[in-house]
Amino acid sequence: MxxxxxxxxxxxxxxxxxxxxxxxxxxxxxxxxxxxxxxxxxxxxxxxxxxxxxxxxxxxxxxxxxxxxxxxxxxxxxxxxxxxxxxxxxxEVVDRLANDAQSMRPALEARFSRAEAATEPFEVVKSRVTVVKRIRQAIGEAREEVALSFPLDSIDEVADELRAAVDRGVLVLLIVTGVDEPNGDLPTDLAGMTSAARAWGQLMPSMLTVDNRAGVIAPAEMLERSNSSQQAIVLTQEQLAPVIVGSFIGNYWPAAAEAVVTDPAPLPATYGNFRHATFQAELHRRAGGTFRAQVVGRFVDSDEPVELEGEVVGVTQGLVAPATNEFPVQHTLTLDVDGERVTVGGPGAFVEDVEAEEVELTTPSS
CATH class of the missing domain: 1.10.10.10 (Winged helix-like DNA-binding domain superfamily/Winged helix DNA-binding domain)
Known part of the structure; x- marks a missing residue:
């Protein structure tokens, strides 16, 4: 104005x-x-x-x-x-922002009027149909990462949402449960639903976390039977979602059998999710050739902001077999920055030199 x-x-x-x-x-x-x-x-x-x-x-x-x-x-x-x-x-900028905001209002109000999503940090769900609906909705809203364990017999119910998440560039870690023969029972199109998938022979609780902000925990029986008396918990408390994904990656992922690992994504690529950056770095390391990382973050010791760039000379991870980390949730990139080795970790890093907020992986020519 x-x-x-x-x-x-x-x-x-x-x-x-x-x-x-x-x-x-x-x-x-x-x-x-x-x-x-x-x-x-x-x-x-x-x-x-x-x-x-x-x-x-x-x-x-x-x-x-x-x-x-x-x-x-x-x-x-x-x-x-x-x-x-x-x-x-x-x-012009302000007018455009105002028009965008106004154009969203009818759609937002329509969703609000028929929304069934929880407004509390916890929601207890008694219906199998509702649990699956919550899981599908959460996957559909994912921007960076999905970690999900789900029964093989019911995987088709979330397949479309998983494929769409992969197409959006989301890191999708999937454990398919109730698999008797990992090499024979899995869907032939599983690769399109996930970045990496593992098979678990027994039924286990269905667990979901999305972007470290939302989660679902449902007993195995609840998703196996429509008339189960079991109840699921849907949570939206950001403090608890990392606990669930930590259990998923730290306890269940290492014990499951690797079934699918996708090809490395084209470079350059930028990642706000550090596990995704580490996953892709490991895939590119195994594919051969040199590649670099540009990191925006902070020094762990001093909390001072830092931007650094160097060749990736080491990847410590537990997402792709064989694992190379010392403890299950450790994921680290080691860079050669002007002849000095610098270790980079994700949120909450404490054994690395730098805690990354954003990582860009590039080839020498990009």
Missing amino acids: TTDPGDPPDAAVNVDVDVEELLKRFGLSDKEVDTYLTLLEHGEAKASTVAEAAGVSKRYVYSASEELAARGFVTVNDHVTPTTIRANPPG
């Missing part, structure tokens, strides 16, 4: 609002906010100019600019040399 110089003082624009925090509410990361605000100050600039002013790498400016352009914040002029990035007029 613009104001006329003749407008009274109470119509003036409020410049004291926390614009950085407001931009974050629209999904921009800290560095995307810094990049965008720097561009606003320059109007139009080269990536190197923005990188220096915002205190980020030039590679990051290009990556952030693509995201900002997709959301209508900036325009990337890649038809000129060198490439420049121009901030779009703020009025």
Whole structure:
């Protein structure tokens, strides 16, 4: 909104609002906010100019600019040399955001009026149909990671959601339970449903975690029988979801037999989920050739932010057999950074040098 110089003082624009925090509410990361605000100050600039002013790498400016352009914040002029990035007029940006928000309202209200999802941290579910519905819904909302154990006889009920998650680039770890012969009983199209799958001979509780924020625990009997008296628990408490995935990866995954491991994803690729980055790094390591990692995170000892890049010279993991980690939930990348070995871990890292927030895997030529 613009104001006329003749407008009274109470119509003036409020410049004291926390614009950085407001931009974050629209999904921009800290560095995307810094990049965008720097561009606003320059109007139009080269990536190197923005990188220096915002205190980020030039590679990051290009990556952030693509995201900002997709959301209508900036325009990337890649038809000129060198490439420049121009901030779009703020009025157009605000109008677009407002229109997007208004266009969501009918769909959100329609979902809200018929929603059955729990609003409490815990929901006790007595119906098999409802449990499967909750599992399918959670998988459909996954953005980074799905860890699921599910009976072989019922796998078709969640197959479409699993395939869609894989297509979105989600790390899908699947334990198929009640499998008598791992090499003969599994579906022929299991590879399309998962990043890595394992088989468990006995029935086990069905467990689901999605993005470390939501989970489901259901007794095996409940999913085997429609008239079971057993009850399932659906939780949305972020503090407990990591406990479930820790049990899934630490207790059940190592004991199950490896059945499917997909091919490595094309590089370059960026991962906010560190287990996914480690999984892909191990696949590329086994495929041969050299590849690098660019890491954004913090030093574990000092809590100071850090950006580093180096060749991946070691992968410690337990997602692909044989496991190379010392304890089940340990996943580590070892980088050669200017001749120095630096270890990188995920959230909560304590044995590594760096805790990563984001990892980009690249080939030397990318």
